[in-house]
Amino acid sequence: MDDMPAYSLRTRIAEGRDHRVVKDKLLSILVIVFSAITIFPIVLIIGKLISKGYKQINLDFFIKKAPDTYEAMTALNAGEIIPGGILNGITGTLLMVLMAALIAIPLGLLIGIFLYEHGSKKYAGLIRDISDILQGVPSIVLGLIAYFWVVKNITHGFSALAGSTALAIMMLPLIIRSTEETLKMIPDSIKEAGFALGVPYHKIILRVLIPTGFSGLLAGILLAISRIIGETAPLMLTALGSMEVNFNIQKPTSAVPLLIWEFYNDPNMVDLIWSSSLFLMALVLILNIVTKSIRSKK
Amino acid sequence: MSEIIKHIEDPVLDIQKLSIAYNKDKYAVTDVNAGIKRKRVTAIMGPSGCGKSTLLRAINRMHDLYSNIVIDGKVFLNGEDTSELSAIHLRRKIGMVFQRPNPFPTMSIYDNVLAGYKLNGIRLKKTQRDEIVEETLQDVTLWDEVKDSLLKKGTFLSGGQQQRLCIARALAFKPDVLLLDEPTSALDPVATKKVEELLIKLKKNYTILLVTHNMSQAARISDFSMFMYMGELVEYGKTKDMFINPLDKRTEEYLTGKFS
Structure with a gap:
């Protein structure tokens, strides 16, 4: 093997007979196959949501509150699309996410x-552990905790504030x-430059x-x-849901995922489940894409 | 005939019995005594790990940031004990430039020059700001290259330009001393030459203390040289004398390339 002339190895590589070339190709194919397997469910989900949900998406969907079951039934029997939209859900989600963000971001x-x-001190490790546990x-x-803290003791009833509290606790560890x-990613040299200037x-x-990061x-x-x-479970125990557009943080409030759950429980509203889910999915996707582009920009 | 510098009249910096340990028994710098002469370039040479950067960083008390470092001895700036000044005021009187150019990535070239003022909340009139920026960038021979792009981010400049910008940032406060920690080790030869020419020009107005592992750089630009080895200040003298006729055997071995 050792005294094999170099050109012969080169020819073998060129002809694709060398085992390293074969291995390399095999690995590339594997990577493509597994990527496809990962992407497949996402494509299926989005495809299903669009095909089932598109017909309910119109202007009314964004500016009218959810219909009651009677309105939906009448429309279904007449062969029309269900009237109304999910405005009470959209405003409720906005209100509660905004409040949760106001609590969780500064903290x-x-x-x-x-x-x-x-970072290296003992109690810092403890805080880090607690934060990790919280995430789990x-x-x-x-939701249950927020129910006892806020619903029982502060607002004395289901409320947007209670919902935001639960969401804020979820956001905090993230x-x-x-x-x-x-902050750890910022090179120490930048920090030292600041110190050296007094x-x-x-x-x-x-x-x-903070500006650098x-x-x-x-x-x-x-x-x-x-x-x-898209959190639903904690909101069920705290914000409960509402048929009205509500901006009073002490009152029960709807949210898009809560509406999806309500539509699911009503046989007349099936079409709205899909369009609401499509809306929620699109929202999360857009947020993720914006996040990605911000990250890559720096 | 070379001579060991024992005493310098009216030194800017006076280092007395300075020892620095990263942990209790391991000294990185042991018992250094030296005065630094005003408006001259003094080079600190030595092989890697000899303690030259550690010594330099003790002068503007950068070691304060790390609680495990133990420092004995004193450093005087213009006769004042630096350990009795507040670190913040001390660092405004002593500028520092690092191995790798580190302009603030979020700031423009203009703001980088003024960073010392801005970050310390010192308010200046627009005319004063413009004046400081132009004057300082002229000083570091960067003005002609950047005068049309002052509002661009400092990180868009080439490595050599960034390093001169960092020197400008350190000079904007008109410090008494400028500390440079291997300022050209990340630069190409052309950029290195520019920085070296700049330092020679700057010594008219500033006292410069330069750490370098590059002997020929020390020979080219410094007036005085210190040679450090294993934390000890082995020899300190006029650069010319030291390179022609080193007194200590270790200095000679280092200068002739027996170890590096």
């Missing part, structure tokens, strides 16, 4: 910055983690690290939002 950023700064708590359990990871520590964090921090927040926007 999450602060804790994330703290962990980044004092089933969302319905968080934001903490992404903040810490983003800049105090808190100003380095506020005016050097801004796209990463924003991406983390958007990802957290896209994770909670």
